[in-house]
Amino acid sequence: MSIEFIWQLPTSGDGRYGNAESQRRGERLSSAHPYSPGVTDPRGQSFNYFDHLHQVARAADLAGFDGLRIPEDPSGDEPWIVAGYVARGTRHLKLLTEFEASRGSSVYAAKNAVSYQRFTGGRFAWQIKAGAGEKQRRAQGDFVADGDRHARIEEFLLVARGVLTQSPYSFKGRFFEVQNGGFQGALGNQKVPPVYLSGNSPEDYRLSAKVAEVHVFDAVSAAAIEKEVGLLRDFAKKEGRQLSFGLRLDVLARETEEEALFDAERYWQQPGGRQAGGAPTVDQRLWAGLTKDNTGAAATLVGSYEQVVQALIAYFAAGIDSFLLSAVPHFEEAYRLGEHVLPFVRSQVSPEQRHALGALA
């Protein structure tokens, strides 16, 4: 697998420069006139946050990203609907759609995936998350015990892949069942969505080793990632499989390091930023928890364009192929990274170079 950059679509709210507070651009939540009475506003109710999501998706496509992660957040817009909404406006992006295995029948998910593949030329991909603890999941209509979440994902994928690749396919398990299933004609033989899984526990690793195409790590230092990559690679080897590795990371890149640090500090002190508990832990330009509440990333890489490029190359050397990035605000920052970061990482790495880079590290 070659290197890929996946941008994030902020399904539950974005931000603005110098303002960490989550907001939905385009959304009119009150009927109050937004400007002074002396200024006209032609928008009426013509726009909402979906128009912004469309803009961000187009920005990622135009800025040269390879994919778009559409995250699952119970308080946000539903990722499968958002994926469909941005499908026709994008040309190249992989639509990495996140969900939980509690969403319904695995056969129905597979059948919907077939239509996504047909309508996007095979750009649909899945990120499946185990989900929150039992209490929060009950508010999502999900009463499966915490200890069964991994088994359910495994069965979900077994059945989905079964009906996508075989006909007739039958299976009866603990969570899902199908009899003489499978797709034919135009619906047959569509691309099985590549599966991205994540998590840091041994259970997460075991599941990824068995069924994932990509395991996505939370952001920690490149040295720590290299160690985890080695561990997970061994897990996979025992299963007779290979998988590739991804990193979920936020980026705060500016022309100079000073500007980046200034913006990171300002963000930290904002309402909506992480101000409790004093200064953030910073390790190798990684600010832990800086933008977690807004974007879900465990840490933010802060630095000049050149520093950020070098840090990403170090992660590549450590074994990362898929960079799942985001930055606030998602529209403007997609262009910034597309112009100042992605081309410089791409020009300096290739799979053949990893070995050499690894030797240097």
Next chain:
Amino acid sequence: MAIDIFWRIPTHGEPSSHRSRTPFRGDWSPGDDSKRKPGLAGSGGDGFSYIDYLAEIAHAAEISGFQGGLIPSFPMTDEPWVISSVLARETKTFRFMIPFQPGFLNPVVAARMTASLQRATGGRALYNIITGGGGPQQLWWGDAVAHDDRYGRTTEFLDILRGVWNGGPFSYHGKFYQVENAGLADPLSREEYPEIYFSGSSDAALASASKHADYYLSWLEPFEQLRRKFDRVKERTQELGRRIKTAIRVDIVARPTEEEAWEEIRRGFDSLDKSAVENFQRSADGSESVGAARQRHRPATISSYKDLIIEPNVWSGFNLLRGGQTNGIVGSYEQVAERLDQLVQLGADAFILASTPHLEEAYRVGEEVLPLVRGSANAAGLRAAG
């Protein structure tokens, strides 16, 4: 209230006329690639797919004055949730009528999907809740719940959908679904609840429809039989303190003259294999569907299309020419409009119309038939006179 008229999106394939079951437009055909229409884009590898053709039909329907369209879902078709979200941004007024079986989705996820689709379309999503004909097909979908139980499940599903819609917190412990302190988050919770069209002709279906449906949707049956069915649904619902409207899904063949319309049917019928007609006459389909059984009348001999005319302008052989329901309306533009008005008089509040090919016929029906339909103006006049 004025009546709503919808069109249909042919997810189940589009031959170029009623007279022929092949070839099919775009990249969808019933399992046999050789039946794809040569010369049209979307038959593979050119960057187009069936959604490009379906988008044309949605635009044709909205520009021709239809409310929107039903997007049928079967094992061999593309899925309506996907079609709706993919076409959300490039349509203006088209309302997406999504059929689905409650057993296939977690109701809280369905609520979020629906609220997001409302946000993506400016409130153009609505449901056609189906609960399943059953038989082998139900297990194909991975659903092993029995026929009458499924209506109980549908009721539970809609209880939860309604409960979480405006934000909750809502808790519910049913036989099939449970939630605790559930509710849509702001701003999803501000969206309008989707209109619900409900299909199903069994007693279990009627009990569920009476509680949750806005419209009770039926195929076309003989007019008097349909009047009794609608009366029964409305009575049942009134007993529960609710009001329900009724809708009819029906195919039409409308032409400038009645002769031309029947000629279309004659040519289709005369091109059929003898065995197709024999199978049709036996027509045991193994389905648990009561609606299908209610449409099934077969004369002792069928030697001409005329043997299947069951009342003026109603032909009972449509599923010989394409999949789906049996009865359809055939006639001049004026006659088709008169039959629709007659159905309004016996209780219909909405229609889902269709004709093949759906693209050209959307324009024809929108331009030639809809302006002749009097709709509720007609019904109100009759009520006053009676």
